[in-house]
Amino acid sequence: MDRQRLSVNGRPYRAAVPTVIEFLQFDIDPDVAARAEDARAAITRFDAELSALFDGEFAPLSAVLLRTESASSSQIENITVGAKALSLADVGLAKFGSNARLVQANVEAMNRALELIGPLTIDHILAIHEALMHGQDRAAPGHFRDQQVWIGGTDYSPHRADFVPPRHHRIEDSIRDLCAFSERTDLPLLAHAAIAHAQFETIHPFSDGNGRTGRALVHVMLRNGGATTRTTVPVSAGLLSDTTAYYDALTAYRDGDPNPIIDEFSRAAFAAVSNGQQLAGELKAFHDAWAVSLRARKDAVAWRVLPFLLRQPSVTSKLVQETMNVTQPAADNALRQLQEAGALSRPTTVHGEGQKRNVVWQATEVLDALDRFGERARRNPRSGTSSSSPAP
Known part of the structure; x- marks a missing residue:
């Protein structure tokens, strides 16, 4: 290790201390709240429309949408696989590398999430992560991290990182606070889910798989809140079109402003409904x-x-x-x-x-x-070009 690197590593650094949000009053702009409620209504209508589309035989389309959500959520983390490769991997055919297996694990994690009954708990979150990271021992599937992690910067030090999540000893109390927050009923549902997601990503409780686990929790809250009953609206496909705005919104939340992340989830929900209807x-x-x-x-x-x-x-x-x-x-x-x-x-x-x-x-x-669904999801509505995901 060179002298400059040793010098940087020897300095103290500051890790985030998550705000307690169980009873926190959020300053949500009325227009942002209204758009979030409109987006929630669009999700509910989409769920109802699809339930009737196949004369009661809804299972095939429900499975397709769950897989598209899982694939899109994975792609936000730069885990990309085509429809043909994934479908062949699903029946154990051909060797298409690790990405297909990672997306398959995300499908299983989404299934695990949507099978949850009742209030969100620490055990629920750990079960989702265990399904997602099964077989990846380095990620300690189903266990909170026991070491410091950071986002951005260099591999060897958190000093120049874009964000340093809280120390590991704060995780369990912060997740318990998040679970209590998820039971509130005084916030618009999609805004509620967006804030919960941003708080989860701020806590960053796992050494890997935080983004995919956190986006699965959004669907738990939508299901618990009654916005969806039988389908999975591919919200991650909506986020995929502009991942820079998504990550910027997470940063804004950490700086104390919840409005951008709520707006991003509203935009993503409208895009997901439109794309899902076409599919x-x-x-x-x-x-x-x-x-x-x-x-x-x-x-x-x-x-x-x-x-x-x-x-x-x-x-x-x-x-x-x-x-x-x-x-x-x-x-x-x-x-x-x-x-x-x-x-x-x-x-x-x-x-x-x-x-x-x-x-x-x-x-x-x-x-x-x-x-085609995937290509539409990647198309940035602000620029008209396909997006590429930055490192989370």
Whole structure:
């Protein structure tokens, strides 16, 4: 280590001390509060619209939106994977590196978050983090950090960091205060969730995975507050379009102004609803066109596989057998019928783990629609260009 580095490391530094917010009165601009409430109403309408879109068979689209939220939240942290790679990884096919596995873990964390019942607790937060970081021992999955971390600056010292989170001995009390704050009912719901998220990111309780865990908590609060019932509005996809503004808003919150982060979540919610509506419309159109073209008895396996393709656009005969509890001939026949209906592409051979050869069919229209969703999410409405995420 050089002399300059030793000199810097020897100096004291200041870590943040989170404000206690359980009963804190926030100075929220009336216009900001009104936009947040309008955005919350848009989320609620979107949830209701999608619940009716597939005549009660909502599970496929719900799963798609949860995956798009998880993928977008991961991409904010520069963890990027295409729709095809993720769908193949979901069925254990091909080796696309670690990013697909990280996004899969984020999907599991989101599922864990949305399964939570009742008030937010420390155990809930730890369970989400454990699911997110499972297998990554360096991140101590499901455990608060026990050392100092910092954001920005250099790898070897917090002295020139953009932000130094609180010392680890403050974490548990601060998270307990955050959980108590999450039970308040005197704030507009989306503003409430945005402030809770910003406070969580300020506490920065984990050595890794704070951003993804913190964005999952937003959905817990939206669900607990009744804004959503069955779907996951891809708010992170809205944030993804301008990550610089998102991080600037977090900084403003730490400086005492909650309005920018509330405004960012309102903007993100409106963008997410618009983008999600476009995706849902495309998927509904694909589903209906396939249904018109499918030549199979109404009790045939192909009809059960049809909506499944929306949530899992890469399939194998084995997957259909296991998911639908049918024989191999029945699964193979269903896949052939769906290919003839235009739902599936011609089968290709892909290597799975251990280099085992697998025959895979893909709903390419769905994969293309998911990639278009991602491209729209990355497009910055302020500049008209795709955004790139700075290091969190």
